[in-house]
Amino acid sequence: MKQRFVILLLLSLLVGQTRAQQEQPLTRILFIFDASNSMNGIWENKPKIDVATRLLSSALDSLQHAENLELALRVYGHEKYFQKGQDCDDTKLLVPFGPGNGYKIRRELRDLKPKGTTPIAATLEKAADDFPASCPRSECRNIIILITDGKEECNGDPCAVSLALQRRGIILKPFVIGIGLDVEFRESFECMGSFYDASDEGKFKDVLRIVISQALNNTTAQVNLLDYSGNPTETNINMTFYDQQSNKVLHNYVHTMNQKGHPDTLFLDPSQTYRIVAHTIPSRETDSVVITPGQHTFIGIPTPQGDLEFKMPGAIPGRSNLQVIVRKQGDMQTLNVQSFNEKTKYIVGKYDLEILTLPRTYIRDVEISQSHTTTIEIPNSGVATFSKSGYGYGSVYHRKGNELILVANLTENKERESLNLQPGNYLAVFRPKLARESIFTVQQDFKVTSGSSVAVKLN
Helix, strand or coil: CCCHHHHHHHHHHHHHHHHHHCCCCEEEEEEEEEEHHHHEEEECCEEEHHHHHHHHHHHHHCCCCCCCCCEEEEECCCCCCHHCCCCCCHHHHEEEEEEECCHHHHHHHHHCCCCCCCCCHHHHHCCCCCHHHCHHHHEEEEEEEEECCCCCCCCCCCHHHHHHHHCCCCCCCCCCEEECCCCCHHHHCCCCCEEEEEECHHHHHHHHHHHHHHHHHEEEEEEEEEEEECCCCCCCEEEEEEEEECCEEEEEEEEECCCCCCCCCCCEECEEEEEEEEECCEEEEEEEEECCCCEEEEEEEEEEEEEEEEEEECCCCCCCCCEHHHEEEECCCEEEECCCCEEEEEEEEEEEEEECCCCCCCEEEECCCCEEEEEEEECEECCCCCECCCCCCEEEEEECCCCCEEEEEECCCEEEEHHHHHHHHEEEEEEEEECCCCCHHHEEEEECCCCCCEEECCC
């Protein structure tokens, strides 16, 4: 028996590992490389193009055997000499996506000769078609790494193009590596994506390593659901992680505490910018969440909660299906429909309640406090049974002083029916269907008491 248990355990672990590998998304990195005329410039006693191609080729060597990874290369400014006229269509996919094709990219990089202009916006637009549609976006991480030494020269708007591609879910936020850029150019790239300034050869090497690591690896984070005092004590709440730009759902996690009583650790993609919704009542969210690569990131969402429950003394447990509409104070939008004898959590604050009794019971300004249960009790209903002289038209009214308030209409094609009514004074009005004159209308006063029944004859 023990040996069989061990075998089953090993099989389950193998299945779990296989599923984890299947669930790991395919990462597709498109390198966009600047081969414009400015890359002939000298940078630390060497042409920029020589430094950039050598270091990128070295980085590609380390990716040759990486799993779930495909690479591609698009280049701009490499075909037409700038002196012969600016060509803003000078952009081309030299190496399409494929596994283990780093050597193809290295070969193309080796043969590049900087010549032309810098059409960054047009290049990004065409890059959208470089990612094969055969891989569903939910199963792929489409990433662009742009390496450039100059700004847009063709009157395009790289920031607008990048944002549009992110919102359409085609790419994640791009990485932009600037090679010896002037300070005045940096802002034009920071709006495109995550910008890294390589001020010298050593910095370029480090930045390239960091960017590729971010593109490939997740980092750790924890969500602190904060109570009224700002402590991370709230838990067991479903959280949805959205991509901020495309609004695509990335993850759903039910928040939990680990064995040490701390919020559980999550592994998140640092190349994403997140919008996180905590599905409390009402919901709470935080926007523009950025995960710091290589560091444990803390994400705080204020979610102070208390409980609300409804009771009806004397009611038979399990036989009451009475429900309550819960709204924020002064707001007619329904937040929740809660049943009696259930306890539900709400964000700390004031609420308006509509209890679906006959007649309706309204309770205003009910306060929910941190970690406290607010209990609302209403009296048990009574039963009024109506006996009619045949089919006909009738209604039941609640007497409030001199006012008659409609509670319910009686069923036209029933000679006998019952209603559950809250304690109080009532009037029933009825006219037989066959009676063609109003003087045949019958009215009957009656009183309902909690937990009792009353017969109302409408003859």
